[in-house]
Amino acid sequence: MTTPAPALRIGLLGTGPWARRVHAPVLAAHPGAVLSGIWGRRPAAAAELAQAHGTRAYATPDELFADCDAVSLALPPSVQAPLAVRAAEAGCHLLLDKPVATTVAGARAVADAAERAGSASVVFFTARFGEREGAWIAEQAAAGGWFTAHADWLGSVFADDSDSPYADSPWRREKGALWDVGPHALSVLLPVLGDAETVTAARGPADTVLLTLRHTGGAASSATLGLSAPRPASGVEVTLRGTAGTTTLPRRQAGPEPAFHRAVDALLEAARTGRPHPCDIRFGVRVTEILAAAEEALG
Template sequence: MRIGLLGTGPWASRVHAPSLASHPDVAFTGVWGRRPEAARDLAAEHDVRVYDSPEDLFADVDAVAVALPPSVQSDLAERAAHAGCHLLLDKPLATDVASARAAAQAVARAGTASVVFLTARFGAQESAWIAEQADAGGWFTAHADWLGSLFAADSDSPYAESPWRREKGALWDVGPHALSVLLPVLGDVSALAARRGPGDTVLLTLHHHTGAASTATLSLTAPRRAAGVQVTLRGTSGVASLPPQSEGPQDAYRRAIDALLTSARTGGGHPCDIQHGLRLTELLAAAETSLAAGGATVTV
């Protein structure tokens, strides 16, 4: 499959581009970016074409991979779907529901395949664990800590200068990850409430259609020694904890590429398709509404 890349930032250069270039079933076709010089450098590194416009790239490929801020991604996803391209998207799909819905509707009309890359859902151990716990059932509560130190005083992260992350914070950056683990195990959310903690920390309380309840603590301002990911389930099977990440993001991203290739070939959907991305956007937007209302419960 001919796949082009939209985006030239650290995530694009460290994960997307090398994964596309090394995948045996992908013809990495070219790069477009908002910074032409960065696009030229990334394209030269992988010996692919640099494109002057997204539409020029769309015309030459079967699918596009997107590594751009969500406010840019949603519009380009809609345009790519209109051009008949399959989509390998990043999280969050968008930071407003209208944009996310417009992109999802464009994909539905075009009948193209879509996958939203969520590292835990495509990690080898994590995805197997999620499927196992979903099959087991009987969970009545869970808690997720998704704590990053991106904006901590001692941070050396290459993503610390990301404007959209500084604006939207942990809710929108790591919130999709936490939700992507909790929802397939406990079911969709019927109501939620959100409160602010220190820094950009957000505390979520989720009520699921299954009757289960869960909580999540999200942050990008945790001290480096306090950062980490933990998800604990409690139910009739006892206690289960998400296994730690055992591989780099490139391995997970290659599985996301595999998922897109399979979906495009078979015409079947994927649990992490653009509709899932839309649902995550709806839940995160509802959490913002709750924050603005001082932690009031919002029906979703």
């Protein structure tokens, strides 16, 4: 009889809406993981979230790292990156949120720290880890022959009538849709069409960005990214056109929790086998590089 692998002790960093809705409940319920503790920049919030999920709050990140095999980060990217470096240096595997950083140097520092430590890493992109979406992405990448693609990734977080819990997010206000939903679009386009060799961008209304990519395989893609769309205009659509005709990304049928469960599965597998996952920190770095190039093009 095969002895099952011991559960991975995963600590959570962050106590905001995303941590409360997705990270904490999924980690607490995952059969291959133990939610070993929570740290947050607001100690009272960390204590409340820890109590809700039967674990303990930690006073400092380093104390949490010492009691963990891995960490799950639900923090603003500028906070996430330096803490991820410290976690890797403490010997922890990394389950990161997108974008991994808001500077190329910050993202590369995480990747270098993970490589030095031998830490497994997974960056959580909801579309890549969605059951239907992930299968579709893999199928289209295998099919090839794509000529053009277009993505609309439009949220209403900053719309006048928004009731989004992320509307008061300082980093989203500062960096806008390019950095918040841009990684999602890239996580679909890059594995299907190949890396981006040229990047251009233009501004649309409010925080909307029009992104255009030329891919190594010869295909061209564009994306309309926004967090300020009117509610009736919000939504996600990705269309590919090529020798096989036209196909569109299937719509997500569930919330982000099942996708995050699969991201935890991916980290467990990478930690167990030592084989890098396609959505590891190096992919996260490349996404950051493209976003930074687009931001530079915007002037």
